[in-house]
Amino acid sequence: MALRRSSAAAESREIVERQYPRDDRGLIAQLCDSRPEVRRHAVRDLAAHADAALVLGERLGVETEPSVREALFTALSMHPSEAAAGTLLALLRAEDAGLRNGAIEALGAMPAAVGPHITALLGDPDSDVRIFTVNLLIDLRHAQVAQWLLQVLQGETHVNVVAAAIEVLAEVGTRAELPALRAARERFSDDVFIGFATDIAIERIEAE
Amino acid sequence: MTASILAAPEITGADFLKFRDFFYRKTGIYFEESKRYFVDKRLVERIEATGADNFRAYFVALRFETTGAELQQLVNAMTVNETYFFREHYQFDCMVNSMLGEIVARKRPGERVRIWSVPSSTGEEPYTIAMYLLERWPLIDTYDVEIISSDIDTQVLKAAEHGVYSKRSVANLPRAYLNKYFTPNGQDGYVISRDLVNAVEFSHANLTDATDMQRFRNIDLVFCRNLLIYFDDVSRRVAAEAIFDALNPGGFLCLGHSESMSRISSLYSVRRFPDAMVYQKPIPKDNK
Numbered sequence: 001m002a003l004r005r006s007s008a009a010a011e012s013r014e015i016v017e018r019q020y021p022r023d024d025r026g027l028i029a030q031l032c033d034s035r036p037e038v039r040r041h042a043v044r045d046l047a048a049h050a051d052a053a054l055v056l057g058e059r060l061g062v063e064t065e066p067s068v069r070e071a072l073f074t075a076l077s078m079h080p081s082e083a084a085a086g087t088l089l090a091l092l093r094a095e096d097a098g099l100r101n102g103a104i105e106a107l108g109a110m111p112a113a114v115g116p117h118i119t120a121l122l123g124d125p126d127s128d129v130r131i132f133t134v135n136l137l138i139d140l141r142h143a144q145v146a147q148w149l150l151q152v153l154q155g156e157t158h159v160n161v162v163a164a165a166i167e168v169l170a171e172v173g174t175r176a177e178l179p180a181l182r183a184a185r186e187r188f189s190d191d192v193f194i195g196f197a198t199d200i201a202i203e204r205i206e207a208e
Numbered sequence: 209m210t211a212s213i214l215a216a217p218e219i220t221g222a223d224f225l226k227f228r229d230f231f232y233r234k235t236g237i238y239f240e241e242s243k244r245y246f247v248d249k250r251l252v253e254r255i256e257a258t259g260a261d262n263f264r265a266y267f268v269a270l271r272f273e274t275t276g277a278e279l280q281q282l283v284n285a286m287t288v289n290e291t292y293f294f295r296e297h298y299q300f301d302c303m304v305n306s307m308l309g310e311i312v313a314r315k316r317p318g319e320r321v322r323i324w325s326v327p328s329s330t331g332e333e334p335y336t337i338a339m340y341l342l343e344r345w346p347l348i349d350t351y352d353v354e355i356i357s358s359d360i361d362t363q364v365l366k367a368a369e370h371g372v373y374s375k376r377s378v379a380n381l382p383r384a385y386l387n388k389y390f391t392p393n394g395q396d397g398y399v400i401s402r403d404l405v406n407a408v409e410f411s412h413a414n415l416t417d418a419t420d421m422q423r424f425r426n427i428d429l430v431f432c433r434n435l436l437i438y439f440d441d442v443s444r445r446v447a448a449e450a451i452f453d454a455l456n457p458g459g460f461l462c463l464g465h466s467e468s469m470s471r472i473s474s475l476y477s478v479r480r481f482p483d484a485m486v487y488q489k490p491i492p493k494d495n496k
Contacts, residue, residue, distance in 0.1 A: 003338055003407035004320070004352045037453075044418060044449065067452070070475050074445040109441050111274060139233075141274050171226060172271055174264065207222030 028055055036065040043068060047075035057087025060099065073102045080110030089117055092132045104132060108139035115142050122151060127158040134164040138171065145172060153180040159191055166194065170201035178205060217255045219248040223263045227251065230271070235283060235437060237466045250285040254278070276440050283437055291329045293336050293373075294380040296433065299462045300336060302483035303429065304345040307460045311428045312351055314458060320352045323429045324454065325408075326415065328357035331368030332377060333431060334408045335400060339385055356424075358413035365410050371400035415447040424454040434464035436472065448473040452489055461487040 022045060030042035043059070046052040053076060060072050076084045084106075091103035107114050114136070121133040134152060137145050149172075152165040162184055169177055181198050188194040219227075224244060232238045239247050251263065258278065260266035270278050294300070311321055325334040334357035341348050341355075359365050374397045378386055390398035413420045415432075416439070430451055436444045451461055452475045461476060462484070463469060469476050469487045476487035 002348050002350075002352055003341065004354050005406055005409050040453065044453070047446075048418060067475055070445075070473060071449055074442070074449055077442045077445065141272055141276070143272055145272065171229060172268075174268065204222055204226065207220060 024049060024052070028052075031055070031059050036068055039063070039065070039068045040071045043071040043075050047071075047078050050079045050081065051083075053079060053081055053083035053087060057084070057090075060087070060091065060102075066098070069098070069102060073106045077106045077109050080113050082113055085110055085113035085117070089114070089121070092121070092129050092136075093126065100132060104136050105139075107136055111140050111142040114140060115144065118142075118144070118148050119151070122148060122156075127161055130156070130158065130161045131164050134161060134168060138168045146174070146177065149173075150177060150180050153177070153184045159188055159194060162188060163194060163197055166197040166201050170197070170204050173201055173205050175205060178202060181205075216252050217260075217262050217266075219251055219263055223251075223267070224248065227263075227267065230267075231282075231286070233471075234279060234441075235466075235471070237286065237437070247286070250282070254282055254285060257281075280438070280440070291332045292377045292380060293332045293339075295332065295336070296465055297336075297380070299431070299433075299484045299486070300340045302462075302481050302486060303337070304340055305483055306481040307429060307486065308345060308347070310458065311460070312347060315351065317350050318352065320354055321429075322354045322356065322427050323431070324424060324427045325355065325357040325431045326359070326413070327361075327432075327435050328359040328365060328368050328410055330364050330373075331357070331371060331400075331408070331410075332373070333357070333433070334368070334410075335371075335389075335404050337431065338404050338407050339389060343385065354409065355407060356409045356411065356427075358411050358424075360412070360414045362412055365412060368408075368410055369405060371402075371405050373398050373400065415450055416443045418450070421450040421454065424450075426456055427454045428456055428459045430455060430459070430461045432461060432463060434467070436463065437467055444472050448475065452476070455489040457489055458491040459489045461489070463487065 024046075027042045027046045027049075030038050031046075033039050033042070043056065046056060056072050056075050060069065060076075063069050063072060076088060088103040088107050091099050094100050094103070118133060118137070122130055124130055124133070130152075134149070137148060145168075149165045149169055152161060153169075156162050156165070166181065166184065169181065173181070181202055185195060185198040224247065227247070228239050251266075255263060255266045258266060258269065260269060270282065273279070308321065312319075315321070323337055325337060328334055334355050337355055341353055357368070359368075372393055373390075378390065378398055381390075386398070389401045389404055391401070393399045411423075413423070415421065415435070432447075432451060436447055439447060448469065452473075455461065460479070461469070470478070475489070477490050479486050479488045
């Protein structure tokens with residue numbers, strides 16, 4: 001038969017030439033290599049270093065190859081530290097939608113590190129940052145999510161931020177949020193979409 | 209005791225929709241309305257097991273628990289962890305009818321094709337791959353094919369190399385294959401042929417361990433079915449990256465029927481073949 005059992009595991013090990021040492025400095029140097037696969041492997045090896053968050057975060061700002069970006073987000077997610085969260089939160093202001101979405105996804109997996117920043121982000125002068133912060137809440141496993149959403153419903157003036165919060169509440173809201181939802185509907189009574197979204201959210205919550 | 213204490217928690221239509229949206233977003237598994245009974249039953253079991261008062265209390269706890277432990281319990285309850293020969297055979301049909309043809313189109317005759325089955329579990333999948341290749345792939349004598357199979361559980365690896373299977377495990381096998389590759393083992397089961405055992409390289413490996421994964425390179429086709437669903441979000445991404453690096457450009461990845469790579473990573477392209485939808489590591493433009 002032409003099925004072969006390989007005992008030559010060694011032949012499959014070293015594929016990419018190791019031009020630099022695999023220590024911190026060597027790996028960081030490889031982050032700038034011209035070959036994407038070398039940069040990817042460097043990122044994956046750096047993921048084992050919890051203190052590499054800043055370097056990896058900085059690299060996200062310049063890296064354009066999607067496969068390397070993906071490795072960078074994964075590496076940062078593996079160590080949900082203040083440093084990792086800080087570098088990802090900065091990307092909520094990025095023009096590049098891929099960077100923003102990657103950051104939102106990665107941040108959703110680090111509630112303890114992200115939680116202390118949410119109130120400030122919901123007060124950010126940039127309404128886009130406030131919308132992305134609400135988007136982040138839908139997957140954030142944090143006990144204060146409902147409280148933050150209430151803060152948006154009660155105090156936010158930008159209709160799109162409020163709409164984003166109502167969408168999240170349609171899934172996670174309880175009867176406790178019904179008065180705030182009705183008040184938001186009233187406050188934006190001239191906005192058809194807010195009326196539609198709050199009706200759906202209220203209907204879903206009341207059906208329970 | 210009153211009747212109300214004995215009554216099982218009720219799952220309303222709105223509860224089902226809310227749960228379905230959440231579960232789909234977290235796992236990529238979508239339950240049609242026809243699965244309502246199945247979903248409700250398992251939800252009620254988990255509500256009772258956790259001591260929650262009702263669906264709402266359970267869902268809030270599930271949504272906001274920081275460890276993800278209950279979500280994992282729920283995933284385990286909602287998925288069927290069972291392995292047998294020829295399970296989800298349409299992907300093996302796709303292997304011999306479509307994927308291997310593309311793979312060898314980039315190789316010279318005699319070159320090696322490397323297939324990785326992970327997790328090996330007790331061997332049903334890698335041995336199914338071996339039988340498919342021997343019986344249904346006309347080019348098997350033109351190329352060397354290497355099947356490697358890994359699992360994190362050393363006990364199942366031992367069982368795989370031992371190669372003894374129950375009647376239930378072989379129930380989907382064509383009779384001719386059973387006669388050709390198995391020997392009855394008393395009343396209860398069958399022993400697989402040593403030729404097949406010797407054709408598969410079993411090894412211990414953890415998909416989320418970077419050092420372990422360095423051994424796996426130049427793979428053309430990966431079967432990683434019904435495994436990632438048991439991982440947490442970060443581990444799932446780490447595993448998807450490890451498989452990506454193990455694959456050759458143009459290599460294919462088969463996930464379980466309820467799993468979706470698009471929920472995990474954007475590294476892969478989707479390929480739709482007549483027999484199955486699979487994932488592919490893109491070929492760099494200058495290599496095409």
